[in-house]
Amino acid sequence: MKHVGNTPFDARLDAVGLEGVGRAHWNLPPAKLILQTLLRGEGVLTDQGALAIETGTFTGRSPKDRFIVDDGFTHDRVDWGAINQPMTSSCFEALLKDVQTHLDGRSVFVKDAAVGSDARYRIPVRVVAEKAWSSLFVDNMFIRLTDEERWVAEPQWHVLCAPSFKSDPQRHGCRQGNVSAIDFTRKIIVIAGSGYTGEIKKGMFSVMNCILPVEHGVLPMHCSSNVGEEGNVAVFFGLSGTGKTTLSSDPDRRLIGDDEHGWTDNGVFNMEGGCYAKTIDLSPEGEPQIHQAIRFGALLENIGFQEDGVTPNYTDDSITPNTRVSYPIHHIPQAVLDGQGGHP
Incomplete structure (x- = not known):
């Protein structure tokens, strides 16, 4: 080896x-x-520098x-x-x-x-x-x-x-x-x-x-979480694809995490270091924080493209409606980088 x-x-x-x-x-x-990935012919760079790949037969x-x-x-x-x-x-x-x-x-x-x-x-x-x-x-x-x-x-x-x-x-x-x-x-x-x-x-x-x-003795939670200026923590529960990432990516609040958390005697903590958002019908007007996070380092999955082959077409569900993007949490402005907050 x-x-x-x-x-x-x-x-x-x-x-x-x-x-x-x-x-x-x-x-x-x-x-x-x-x-x-590019050298292996397994992806392309979009016009904003994100890497776009296809996951194959399974898109969820x-x-x-x-x-x-x-x-x-x-x-x-x-x-x-x-x-x-x-x-x-x-x-x-x-x-x-x-x-x-x-x-x-x-x-x-x-x-x-x-x-x-x-x-x-x-x-x-x-x-x-x-x-x-x-x-x-x-x-x-x-x-x-x-x-x-x-x-x-x-x-x-x-x-x-x-x-x-x-x-x-x-x-x-x-x-x-x-x-x-x-x-x-x-x-x-x-x-x-x-x-x-x-x-x-x-x-x-x-x-x-x-x-x-x-x-x-810690409670694991499938939820997103953010915190306001006064330290008031909110959590958002829901099944995958129901809007947890969108709701927690509020420009007026700081993101703690978008999907998986633990709740301890001290408060909540993010299990992860990034976000995994659905991109179908994504727009800068509807979800500005997620849209701007899709840049170099982000990984787009199973999206379609405009005619130029590098500009994402987020309305295209020809591969799957479950189009996705992952990006590190620091792509979100003012995110809580230590991933921890107080009690909801």
Whole structure:
């Protein structure tokens, strides 16, 4: 294996059995991830400098293909059913081994990051992705580490993203060729057969959904949050795509976060370091903060274009109505960069 980029002192992937990859690109900054995507012919730069890509067959999350390993840790803690589907440990092991074999000799992009802006509950995570743009998504959406933190990174969790791998329902205990599987004992998430980046963030949100209340007595919330000049915090609950990001991106208030938060004795904290907004019918008049955030470093997914091929056409839903953009939270003016606020 050849290690390139901003490697930590202990640059190893043996924790997830990926010693056989051909080249590991470590912690590349956004500009280099964008360059790698362009060189591979997998994206274009828009007229405002954002990177636009297509995620392939899957343009949204696939909740029917999400599984949690049923083991000693999860068996009596998880509410099993159509949302939390069980997978045996042996099926997960087979899936993991097959993904490892699939990635042998290939290039991967490794990003050390974290979830949880409150340091007391932060989980360091290492994401190993087949696509450079998946690594850019992680850089946008998770808590970005300092150079010093990356040099000595010790991840508690690993996420493997292999869109080109097709799972086998018989062998892997899943439903079809794509799968997102979480193993709380191994502390590994495997996302295979789908390039939709939202699977990455929702995988780690599922982890926080379990760890925060079970181990820390903290309430995890699927909500956005902002704060007024006098410190009055608001939270906005709703299903994905119902307007949480839009409501929280208020120019008269400071954004704390747009999707995933924890509520502690001290107040609320953002689990993430960025925003993931729907862009269908986006306009500078209707959503000015989101519109101006779409610039260099932002990642657009599955959008259409004007005739020039570089100007986004946000009314185009020919690929999907679930067009998306991710961007770091500092793209929003006056955002609360430490991701924390008081009680709502």
